[in-house]
Amino acid sequence: MVRLVTHNLLACHAKDCNTNNFPLGFQNVQLEIREAEFNPDFVRAFLPKIEWNALVKTARELGDTSLPDEQPEMVDDDFLQNLHHVLFELHVIEGAMVCPNCKHVYPISDGIPNMLLAEHEIA
């Protein structure tokens, strides 16, 4: 279950891949929406960690257009609900994540991304 909360923290870790290695692009995605308890405090606490542009872009790629281009200054409940949905309720269960820089493909199967590197890709 790759949720966007985790995807937003994930960069490519292959050898010498240090720039333009985020966000990993989703491919051939099978999406599942799974309800999660809304915890406004947690969503709020997570806000400073988010790379906003990457989150909006990825959410839209997955068909969710509920987030504004810019992170709003006023954080109201409606916004937190949308953000909660995007971060915790969209689950990618099949497909792959591809590094925008080195093009390494991290396959996702049964909700688990395979982050293993080949010998020559290890730093």
Added chain:
Amino acid sequence: MSRPELVAPPEIYYGDSEAKKYTQNTRNQQIQADMTYRALELLNLPPEKPAFLLDIGCGSGLSGEILDEEGYNWVGVDIAPSMLEVALEREVEGDLFLQDIGQGLGFRPGSFDGAISISVLQWLLNAETSHPTSSPPHRLQLFFTTLHSALRNPSRAVFQFYPSSDDQIQLITSIAQKAGFGGGIVVDFPNSKKAKKVFLCLFVGGGGGQQEIPKGLEGEEEDGKARFERRRERERSRAKNGRRRTIKDRDWILKKKELYRKRGKEEVPRDSRYTGRKRKPVF
């Protein structure tokens, strides 16, 4: 008792049948749970603040289930597919990654508010091949440097592990220090052969003496057991009373979907008789 990490590489040792055996053994469940509670205690997170944690070598989720119970959000990484499959079957809440921690982690700086690792680190002390990238010091260094950057400043990472010598402890702590960590070793029940537990307690930031190495627990095994069990009861009831999450009911999901439809969002899944049902294990 032979040491599993000397028998075979982890992803082989923890194959389908061992993964099941390991997870179903009630005594093992109890031991892993107790050590997880103790690790959380040593993690010393600010109370009542939501935290996003990393479970390093999460396995089949015995440690992760405690994190769920305590209301933490978490991500787990493990190298053994069979262990992760069991974790999926047990429907733990954390996101799971198939990952060799000795290859380094890819999380952005400051991603986690803390990390725990229960009974894993000893696996990194054994080389699998003669390739330079698989020498234990190299793997430890890659792991600790990338972990250090993935943690928030200030925060902690707590590892319970089974060193087989003081040299191993020395090797691990010196590499962790080079990676930027402060902290050190905490030994619980040092005088009890059975109850003795070693924790590596690492600090990110918090200079100026704010982060002090915690004290180990003293006494004999019996005391320790009683203490852990009491705590477990307490934690249980706390989890039940407050922080434990509930599965959203069907009405809530339907309302939510309705909201999306009103906003013209496409591809909202149709309501079906499956809506709001607990997802079945994939395997």
